[in-house]
Amino acid sequence: MVQRHKGWQFGYLASNATRRMTYLNWVPAEAGLPRDGRWSCGTHDYPSMHHSLMHPCAGTEGGCCGNTGFAPFLLRYESFFHSTNALLVLAYEVWPICGDGMDFVVRLKPNGPRRAQTLLKRAYDADPNAQPNRQKIEWRMHIRTGDVLDFTVEPRGNHDCDGLYIVDVQIWIDDFAQSVEW
Numbered sequence: 085m086v087q088r089h090k091g092w093q094f095g096y097l098a099s100n101a102t103r104r105m106t107y108l109n110w111v112p113a114e115a116g117l118p119r120d121g122r123w124s125c126g127t128h129d130y131p132s133m134h135h136s137l138m139h140p141c142a143g144t145e146g147g148c149c150g151n152t153g154f155a156p157f158l159l160r161y162e163s164f165f166h167s168t169n170a171l172l173v174l175a176y177e178v179w180p181i182c183g184d185g186m187d188f189v190v191r192l193k194p195n196g197p198r199r200a201q202t203l204l205k206r207a208y209d210a211d212p213n214a215q216p217n218r219q220k221i222e223w224r225m226h227i228r229t230g231d232v233l234d235f236t237v238e239p240r241g242n243h244d245c246d247g248l249y250i251v252d253v254q255i256w257i258d259d260f261a262q263s264v265e266w
């Protein structure tokens with residue numbers, strides 16, 4: 085697994101005002117374990133991504149990647165095509181039955197002077213009696229080469245039960261006059 089494969093990037097946001105993205109590393113499973121490595125910084129358990137589970141980090145001071153106490157998880161897609169009518173399909177699941185809840189934000193950030201656009205901002209408060217919350221959403225959008233889609237899991241004050249499963253994510257160009265190399 086490598087960063088930027090087909091446009092996908094795995095990382096977390098700095099806890100300071102810059103909120104710059106820091107890449108995680110692909111860590112293979114240890115010998116003797118099933119072949120199921122994960123995205124990790126290697127020095128702390130969180131933030132990380134294991135299979136389709138994105139998990140941010142918050143809580144104990146210095147307990148997160150980057151030696152901070154707060155690190156939202158960021159999954160980023162950088163577009164390598166231009167389409168005036170692209171289709172983004174996203175299905176995800178959260179189940180915050182402990183902790184202090186979480187927030188999930190999807191943003192389209194242009195490569196250039198155009199304004200960033202928030203496509204989704206969902207707050208999930210903790211509820212010990214909640215059932216798994218699965219959502220499927222579709223967006224039509226004008227996307228250009230170099231634009232990025234950011235899928236951010238914000239942990240709030242602690243990261244207990246803050247995992248977010250990407251059940252499915254698809255990006256359709258829907259403009260087949262464009263030639264694209266996959």
Ligand SMILES: [Ca+2]
Pocket residue numbers: 183184185186238239240241242243244246
């Ligand atoms: Ca939380």
